[in-house]
Amino acid sequence: MQRIDSVNVRPDVNGAGKPGFHDNADLSGQDATYLTPTWLNTVQEEICNLIEKNGYTLNVASRQQLYDIIATNDSVTALAEAMENRLVQLQAVLATKSALEQGISYVMSELGQHKTASNPHPQYLLASTFGVHIPMTAAIGRTEIKDENRVLGWNGQSSDWTANTGEITWGGSLSGSVEFTPYRAYGQFLLSGYISTATFFDVNVRVFNAEGIETSLIKVTEYGGSYASYGMNKVFEIPKGGKAVIEYRVDAGYSKRAQMTFSVYVDDRVKVFTPVGLTSVVDATDFTESTQNDVKSDYSSFPAFEWFYGDTNGQYFELSAISNMSDPVNKIPHYHRDKFTQLEKDLYIAVQAGKQTIESPSDYAVIDTQILRARTDAEGNVVVAVPLSMRSITTANNETLVYTFVYYLNEPDVTGALPVGLDGEHKIYVRL
Known part of the structure; x- marks a missing residue:
């Protein structure tokens, strides 16, 4: 945040060293305090960040989004509960020696179970018990396209999911996005999929860092013309704590139906975690899984000419x-x-x-x-x-x-x- 600093601010109007706004009517030839783009943008982003970083999308039709975030019972209660839980945890650790000894015993027990597991893997322990973010690797031609390596829809446990538009009817079009936030993992991921008998398709990946700022836009594929089927493969990199948003559009022509499926793969998927904290998020609103999806045609975008x-x-x-x-x-x-x-x-x-x-x-x-x-x-x-x-x-x-x-x-x-x-x-x- 910053205070207004245009050429005709009123010094100390808000206290010593705190300039502010004034009509300057008592000063001959002096205009009222000017607004500056820098100050307006600062105020705008301070407010927007408060809304967006609380998981909301800016809504032009609402005039009470700040109120909904900072004045409703849900937000206040959630904050109070989080603070209370944290204080209880600290008290349990610091109050007695036995609490600390119990913590050590728990970690040793986890280590023992990991050591004797039928399929031990250091990533399980690092991520679930110690909260370490694990680097993933993927490369075209090296990463195997198989169920064991698929991570789209991965919720930190054992599930995996393939994004599938289903069949798009003649002349239909489908577009949307899938958000992929890997659970305590970062690094290289391979987007692999297939588009069948489409007249147009466009797939992009937007990558965001842990602060929610977009860091890159990656073009996966784009095509427009007569009917075509196409296999797509593209590696993208997610920073620690970040996420990817996969945007897609696919159009069917007037004599064949179209369809698009894709998943995300890595070289060595972490198969089992105990989800603590962040889990993967997949917005599957526009997808059906293994079922037909007849998209209702809407010709309002075309003119009313014969x-x-x-x-x-x-x-x-x-x-x-x-x-x-x-x-x-x-x-x-x-x-x-x-x-x-x-x-x-x-x-x-x-x-x-x-x-x-x-x-x-x-x-x-x-x-x-x-x-x-x-x-x-x-x-x-x-x-x-x-x-x-x-x-x-x-x-x-x-x-x-x-x-x-x-x-x-x-x-x-x-x-x-x-x-x-x-x-x-x-x-x-x-x-x-």
Whole structure:
């Protein structure tokens, strides 16, 4: 903390050597005390640290977070109990010689049990009895990806856990984070996992020190394009008393479901501890374990256009649905939006690209037809992407391209003409 130190502070206004604020109305030509960014930031961080280091997240909608921390019964009672327990422990140790002798006997007993254990390991004793933080090691190509080395979800005892998004539906997206705070361990950890049939994925690791300050941001993997499956391996280092937050996002396309799983591994996992104090924390809110996780689609992020495309900056532009052979659009569509009375329903979508030079008699010829999958949202909306291969079609004679979308509840037979769908055919004509 610091006192205000701008050029027109009022000296000694709060006592000898304690400058402060004043309107300076009694001083000719003198402005009131100026605020400075340094002083405002100091006050802000003093208050925010008090809130955040008590385990709270800053809430813009609340005006009583400080009150909740320092004035509620829970906080006061917890502090009082902690102080009382500490005093009782000190009294027990210092008051009598027998208490000290009991402590020595306890440690010797632990040593004896450790020495005769069927699988003795010095880390068990160091961490559980003496509270020593144990350094972990991991390296790509050396650390074995097996259950015995897995530590994500490790609570200091024997559990381990694999983060698993479950299956993400067609056109769905899932993002979130997992917090990993290893119990009395620090050093190198290996994040290893697998992403299947996704059109976009992004995984990062944020590392924080014991004071909760972020020390590094590690890019694990990022991809955007056609369908891909990918194995990821990345080593990150956690300082003593620190933690890591693994952030993820994975998108499914419109014809395959996506899934992502990952765990954290070390060379020699400490298998058994008696948890005393800090234990691992894993926020599994967005994950299911070994079960399907159908993510509800929400198309509110897309514009309300029937046909549109996107640029490299993530902006969307409308294409006219009123197009024909004589008045085509000049941009290949990337998306088609529709709306149905079927809510949160899986659909089959026939997407066909063809070429045409004359309208009557038509010389339309099919170039490609694909069946995609998507799901309507809670209001019946659906947005489907034109496959990347269809966006790259070129013709030698600059024929007009025709894109057709037809929606179905059951898988259609598209070996011939497209069958009648839920709301007919949606066509757009394109000439580049």
